[in-house]
Amino acid sequence: xxxxxxxxxxxxGLQSGVMLFLMAAGLTxxxxxxxxxxxxxxxxxxxxxxxxxxxxxxxxxxxxxxxxALAAAALAGAVVExxxxxxxxxxxxxxxxxxxxxxxxxxxxxxxxxxxxxxxxLDIPPWLSGPVELPGGILYPAYRxxxxxxxxxxxxxxxLLISRTRLGxxxxxxxxxxxxxxxxxxxxxRLYTVVFALGAGLAGLAGALVGAIQSVQVGMGEPVLxxxxxxxxxxxxxxxxGALVGAxxxxxxxxxxxxxLPELFKLFTDPSSATTIGAALASMSxxxxxxxxxxxxxxxxxxxxx
Amino acid sequence: xxxxxxxxxxxxxxxxxxxxxxxxxxxxxxxxxxxxAVIFALAATGLNIALGLGGLVSLGHAVFFGIGGxxxxxxxxxxxxxxPLTDWPVTIPGTKLMPVIWLVAILVSALAALLIGLLALxxxxxxxIMITLAFGQMFYYFAISWPAYGGEDGMxxxxxxxxxxxNTLIPIxxxxxxxxxxxxxxxxxARLARSRFGLALNAARQAPQRVETVGLDPVRLKxxxxxISGAVTGLAGALFADLNRFVSPTMFSWQLSGEIMVFVIIGGVGRLFGPVAxxxxxxxxxxxxxxxxxxxHVWLGVLLLFIVLFGRGGLVGIFAGRGAVHD
Numbered sequence: 001x002x003x004x005x006x007x008x009x010x011x012x013g014l015q016s017g018v019m020l021f022l023m024a025a026g027l028t029x030x031x032x033x034x035x036x037x038x039x040x041x042x043x044x045x046x047x048x049x050x051x052x053x054x055x056x057x058x059x060x061x062x063x064x065x066x067x068x069a070l071a072a073a074a075l076a077g078a079v080v081e082x083x084x085x086x087x088x089x090x091x092x093x094x095x096x097x098x099x100x101x102x103x104x105x106x107x108x109x110x111x112x113x114x115x116x117x118x119x120x121x122l123d124i125p126p127w128l129s130g131p132v133e134l135p136g137g138i139l140y141p142a143y144r145x146x147x148x149x150x151x152x153x154x155x156x157x158x159x160l161l162i163s164r165t166r167l168g169x170x171x172x173x174x175x176x177x178x179x180x181x182x183x184x185x186x187x188x189x190r191l192y193t194v195v196f197a198l199g200a201g202l203a204g205l206a207g208a209l210v211g212a213i214q215s216v217q218v219g220m221g222e223p224v225l226x227x228x229x230x231x232x233x234x235x236x237x238x239x240x241x242g243a244l245v246g247a248x249x250x251x252x253x254x255x256x257x258x259x260x261l262p263e264l265f266k267l268f269t270d271p272s273s274a275t276t277i278g279a280a281l282a283s284m285s286x287x288x289x290x291x292x293x294x295x296x297x298x299x300x301x302x303x304x305x306x
Numbered sequence: 307x308x309x310x311x312x313x314x315x316x317x318x319x320x321x322x323x324x325x326x327x328x329x330x331x332x333x334x335x336x337x338x339x340x341x342x343a344v345i346f347a348l349a350a351t352g353l354n355i356a357l358g359l360g361g362l363v364s365l366g367h368a369v370f371f372g373i374g375g376x377x378x379x380x381x382x383x384x385x386x387x388x389x390p391l392t393d394w395p396v397t398i399p400g401t402k403l404m405p406v407i408w409l410v411a412i413l414v415s416a417l418a419a420l421l422i423g424l425l426a427l428x429x430x431x432x433x434x435i436m437i438t439l440a441f442g443q444m445f446y447y448f449a450i451s452w453p454a455y456g457g458e459d460g461m462x463x464x465x466x467x468x469x470x471x472x473n474t475l476i477p478i479x480x481x482x483x484x485x486x487x488x489x490x491x492x493x494x495x496a497r498l499a500r501s502r503f504g505l506a507l508n509a510a511r512q513a514p515q516r517v518e519t520v521g522l523d524p525v526r527l528k529x530x531x532x533x534i535s536g537a538v539t540g541l542a543g544a545l546f547a548d549l550n551r552f553v554s555p556t557m558f559s560w561q562l563s564g565e566i567m568v569f570v571i572i573g574g575v576g577r578l579f580g581p582v583a584x585x586x587x588x589x590x591x592x593x594x595x596x597x598x599x600x601x602x603h604v605w606l607g608v609l610l611l612f613i614v615l616f617g618r619g620g621l622v623g624i625f626a627g628r629g630a631v632h633d
Contacts, residue, residue: 037432087615093432094363098571099614101564105607113601226443226560229436237432276453283447287440291425294437298428 007138009259010252015144017251018151022206023228024235024243025158026199032238033174033195036085037093039100041203041228042221043107048073048204049211049220050111053120062125066208073204074197081196086189104222112218119215122208147209154202155244162240171195175238227254230290236303245301250286257285310626314579321485321582329478337477338549343589344484345546350569350581351491352538357567358576359504360531361511366422366438367566369445370536372558373418374411374543379553380455381407382463404469404483407544415540416533423532427525442560449555460554467548474548484545488582491538496578498534507531539566568606572613574620583621 027041051072056065080103088096124143131139162168170191173181182188207221214220231250235242262278269277293301321344328336349371356362384391384400391398401407426437450458466474474480498504510517510524517524547553556562565588573584591609595602617624 031432037435084611084615091614093435094357094571094575095614097363097365097435098567099611101568102607102610102614105603105610109601109603109607113604222560223443226439230440233433233436233440276451280448280451283451284444287444290437290440294425294428294433299433 013252013255017248021247024231040103042225044200044203045207045221048207052208069208074201077200078197119217236300239302242302257282346585347582349542356535366442368562370415370539371543374540375547375553375557377411378544378547411544416537419536446558574622577622
């Protein structure tokens with residue numbers, strides 16, 4: 001196995017990791033500030049992807065499609081928060097799970113109703129198609145490299161937003177003591193809507209970005225949602241830094257496991273059964289990682305609350 | 307007689323009367339629907355033991371359902387292809403006998419529940435929900451990528467497994483078997499809720515610190531509840547596989563975990579007949595709304611939202627009022 005192949009796989013892992021981070025950041029923010037477990041986050045990812053595919057088909061512009069994805073998902077998030085989610089903050093987790101499960105059913109079947117069951121396609125823009133040559137002679141698709149860049153830029157932006165702006169101060173205050181900041185005159189229910197829409201917008205952006213390398217279809221959000229759950233369990237619920245570390249760990253484990261586990265088993269058994277066993281174990285590897293981290297730290301790497 | 311008791315007796319009467327009527331009028335499809343409802347009710351009763359009594363919000367109960375299904379699938383597959391499960395250290399043949407399959411399904415899913423519980427119960431609250439969900443996905447992807455038993459395509463079992471003295475291919479006889487299991491488990495559940503263990507578990511759900519102060523281990527109580535719960539849902543999985551004569555990785559899917567939880571909630575959490583009412587309503591809606599529109603899940607979602615936001619206590623709660631049973 002060559003060093004170039006390994007480097008490519010590490011980049012692939014990074015790419016899926018930063019996209020997971022976009023999902024996980026919203027989830028963990030919403031949990032941290034509002035204490036809400038949101039299963040419908042994957043639906044917002046799907047909304048973003050469909051909005052991008054529809055706008056790209058109508059205008060042909062990829063940047064407009066991305067803007068549409070961000071706007072549509074944030075808007076859907078704001079509407080859902082005002083109509084439904086708001087009523088769930090003081091209910092227990094079981095009610096939150098069920099109500100957001102109901103939202104998944106409504107979003108998924110509603111999208112199927114509007115767009116049909118066939119997958120849509122979102123093309124990579126021409127100025128990002130084709131490979132770029134990296135130092136060391138590695139040819140890597142420009143689009144995937146751009147995804148890594150966008151993901152890291154969003155992570156940086158989110159960090160600046162939370163640590164350096166007034167909104168960020170309010171978000172951090174909301175995590176610590178919501179009664180107190182309400183008493184200090186902050187409109188807490190508007191803050192919640194903004195945080196929810198922010199998380200939704202990030203999910204929608206991730207859906208559109210990933211939609212261009214996979215197909216855009218109903219149900220695309222839930223596998224990502226569950227991976228994002230694994231990420232925030234590993235990172236510690238409520239911690240954005242944890243979400244970044246967890247997302248990169250999960251992305252790398254998933255990608256590298258799929259490549260190296262079959263190779264590893266070839267040392268012990270014949271190639272065909274090595275491929276089978278390796279693939280089966282690789283599909284479980286991130287859950288094994290999660291279990292291992294929980295045995296070591298039951299509230300995740302950066303988690304404080306139980 | 308309390309209103310909840312009256313509701314339960316009415317539900318029982320319907321479970322007997324509807325299939326009997328269908329049998330007399332030759333509506334065998336209704337019997338198949340009723341069997342589906344009873345099996346789902348059994349799976350949800352399993353979850354209700356963990357959720358209603360133990361307060362464990364498990365979003366991964368499809369694991370046990372799937373394990374039960376695959377226990378049936380694997381045993382019957384080896385029996386129908388006349389190959390042994392393993393030759394070493396002793397030869398273990400497959401089987402087409404339901405009692406053996408049930409026993410294996412119960413034991414294996416109980417074991418899985420024990421292992422998952424040992425890890426997942428280290429955490430509480432949201433972490434527990436997410437971890438059970440993640441374990442469900444782990445089994446799902448394993449079932450998809452393990453090719454020996456059909457992989458993604460699943461596997462078909464050509465003839466329904468047998469039960470001594472019955473012809474299980476006749477719908478009403480298979481229904482009778484499933485109903486008998488449901489009644490046995492409901493009886494067991496009622497006994498369990500009133501037993502010393504049930505009372506301690508109930509206390510562990512409401513006030514774990516106090517339970518600890520009197521010298522009981524709340525985590526251990528919850529672990530036992532999860533094992534019982536998983537075993538019951540596993541049994542339901544084996545019956546479900548026999549109903550369809552087909553097993554596939556969808557039995558492990560997280561949507562199924564969600565649906566099992568929906569049965570419990572729309573029926574009524576912690577109510578003895580909650581899961582039964584919920585599963586019957588779900589199957590009826592699936593049949594009626596599914597006949598009108600292919601997008602019936604939208605309306606299921608709306609209904610579910612209304613029940614969560616406005617109607618606490620589910621169906622049993624609506625008909626029988628807020629009982630003092632488990633709440």
